[in-house]
Amino acid sequence: MEAAPSGWLDERPPASGWRPVQVPSNWNAHWPGHDGVVWYRLRWNIAGAPQTLGLYMHYVMSAGAISVNGVELDRDESLVEPLSRAWNRPRFLLLPAPLLHAGRNELLIRVSGYAAYQPALGKVEIGPPGPLRAAQRASELARKDLNWLHLGIGATLGCFFLALWLMRRQEAAYGWYAARQAAWVGFTVNFVNTSTWPLAHTHAYAAATTAAYVLYHGCGAMFVLRFMGRRWPRREAVLWLLICVACAAVLLAPHEHMKTVRHTLAWASSALVVATALVFLHLAWRGGSLAQRLLSAAMAANALAMVHDLLVFSALIHGNFYLASYTAWPTTIGMALTLAWTFVANTRRIERFNDEMHHSVAAARAELKASLARQHALELLHARLGERVNLAHDLHDGLGGMLIGNINTLERTRAPLPPQQVLDMMRTMRDDLRLIIDTASAQHHGELSLADLLAPLRYRMSQLFELHGIEAHWRVSSLDKVQLDATQSLDVLRVLQEALTNVFKHSRATRVDVTLVREEGGHLRLEVHDNGVGLESSAAGAPPPPGGTGLRSMQTRAQRLGARLAVDSRGSSTTVALHMPLQGLRGSS
Incomplete structure (x- = not known):
């Protein structure tokens, strides 16, 4: 193909300045620091009568328009700020036979982009429609549909574990997992969003996406520590200080330094990912459970995939294919299943403890009931004995004393007692006995x-x-x-x-x-x-x-x-x- 640069508002390709290029093509290799438009032109000959063909373009970074033989076939919504984000959308166009000419034909592609964000044109294929359509659908599944799936899974799991954490604040791993998923959703939207909304400019959108990427890895590191039951206050404080500085740097960096800042943070984040995976492997295999070991292995594989994506991002590997679409969502599901497994295991342990407590309480209740029954029987016996003792004391103190006194009086008196005196003695004993009866009735x-x-x-x-x-x-x-x-x-x-x-x-x-x-x-x-x-x-x-x-x-x-x-x-x-x-x-x- 041939390529030539032009300004943002040019609607026609330049008359000069064309040079041959190979696709995939990152125009920084030919025009470093160029922001605006680059035109790509492909000319080919058709011998004989034209047949309907298919056009398959792997990607356009980041917005473009496509014409064949002067007829515009496809155009993104916005080719100037705020730019459309079509970089992750593989395109298939049908080139009908009447559109094509016997002899020379021309494909013209207008690409709008920034030097800081890998401006490029992906591979272009022209041939039979069937195979190219199938290839485009497979590519769209990997580049777009899987990202939508991952976005939905990540958001759902994040909300679920956020609810769990709100109900059980002591489970810090759930909270950090929810924060990790929130940051990942903010970053993954970048793969499916076709505009810069809700931000007004590509630079602001790129800065926000980079900050979300940094926060995602920071929350992931905190999740691993809490999941393994570790707290390293000083190291954690240093980590979050660096993360805050990084986010401030990318959000405040001027446009001319954005590329350097983003690449620096990408490498630093990848270093954090690798370090987190190594720490996780060390802690899990040294004394962790089976679930922790399996999850640490999955995170290590995901870290390797992110290193590959970093090399693609830094253009050290040519292309626009990122492994995260395949590895990130299985790792996310694995982390969620591991957390759920741990939650269920803890719940079962609590249920077993509750059952044991229930049996212990039932046994203690039965023993207490028997003890209370024995105590009640003893109290009844003591009450009866007490009443008998009290009655004996009352009879002894009152009626008994009177009887003894009256007997002594009768024994010491030689002459017969007057009837009235005897009657008084009997009345006195009667009154005392009645007093005992009256109080006993109460x-x-x-x-x-x-x-x-x-x-x-x-x-x-x-x-x-x-x-x-x-x-x-x-x-x-x-x-x-x-x-x-x-x-x-x-x-x-x-x-x-x-x-x-x-x-x-x-x-x-x-x-x-x-x-x-x-x-x-x-x-x-x-x-x-x-x-x-x-x-x-x-x-x-x-x-x-x-x-x-x-x-x-x-x-x-x-x-x-x-x-x-x-x-x-x-x-x-x-x-x-x-x-x-x-x-x-x-x-x-």
Whole structure:
């Protein structure tokens, strides 16, 4: 073929300046630094009547128009900025017989491009339409369709693992894989896009594509480290500092230095790819799993393919065929399958752990249930024994003491006792027994309040005082909400009963005042005041004297209630006072 340069806006080929070239042809070999248009011309002869032929052009870098015998057959959308990006589209045109001439024919190709971006015309073939059409379809499958497939697979897998990473932030490998795929999508669009959109100029588009390529390899290196469970903070910081500098350089580089910057970054990125593959191989084969070893081998093969593509990009290998279309998407799928395999293995391990925990919890629950059942049975037994012990104590302290006292009285008295005295002794024992029965009927917490339990005792004692000619005055207040358990209620009533019994037995009083109130401070106050003869040798506020059995019994019950008992005897009156806190007592409110 022949070729001649011209300006951007020239619509006709130049009249001079033509020189012979071989295709594929990169015009930097003939016109270094030329930006604009180069015209390519092929003339050939047809002997005899023309037959319909096929025209197969491997590529045009980066936009062009095709004419045969002065008739334009194909033209890209834009031959000036923003340039069409037709470099990866193999073309097949049908040359009908009427278009061709017997004798000399001319093919004219107008190519628009930049010296920084490998301006070139690929191989051109003219011959029978069938074989050339088949060759063009095979080339389009490799150059375009496979890239669309890879683009779709990469975007889908990137979104999938991005969603996984957002749900499990601790899985950093998923996040770096998603970032790697996002950068790869930005770079792979370069292979299928036919315009510079969304950017307005070829230079900006090339800079963005190069930056995406650098980021892709940086994210790939981070993915390998995280996938292998490694963290190298200082080296990673240096790596990303260099990546940021590289991206800034390519985005800010002026047009005249763009070729140098892009080639430098291409070599540096390839060096990073090879280093990443070697590190991956070393870590995986030294102590990694089978999946990691297989993936490291796949990435090593992909690194070799990228080295080949770098040589094509740098024109050290002539042509426009890149292996990445074949090797990149299997590697991407392999990485995704390996991540999925790892995710499934971790999930199964978690499920096994959950099953083991479920069985352990079920066994522990059964053991706890049996233990609680045993404890409940013991508590019931202890409660029954406790109730029996309490009942025995009550019978011993009350009815038992009275029986012993009455027996002693009967044994020491030589003369027959008056019937009234015997009747009083029997009534006293009856009243004590009824007190035990009344409190025992309130076994369950909250069944009867203290006021309900007090009513029978108050009735019986009032009748007893009336029988002995003693005026009884009762002041009972705010007891409806005082609910104690049976033992506590019995202790309070025992103290009251003992104090009242002492009044009509020993005091020779004519009046008794009984106060039982719930005070605002959360205390229960019990006072029994009489106008009798008083107690011997008892100071105001002093504890009960040790000589009295009844008073010692009251003191014991007060200690059990956590209360303070005071006996004040001044001259001809006696006051027995019990102050008991209600807070913290079971059954109180």
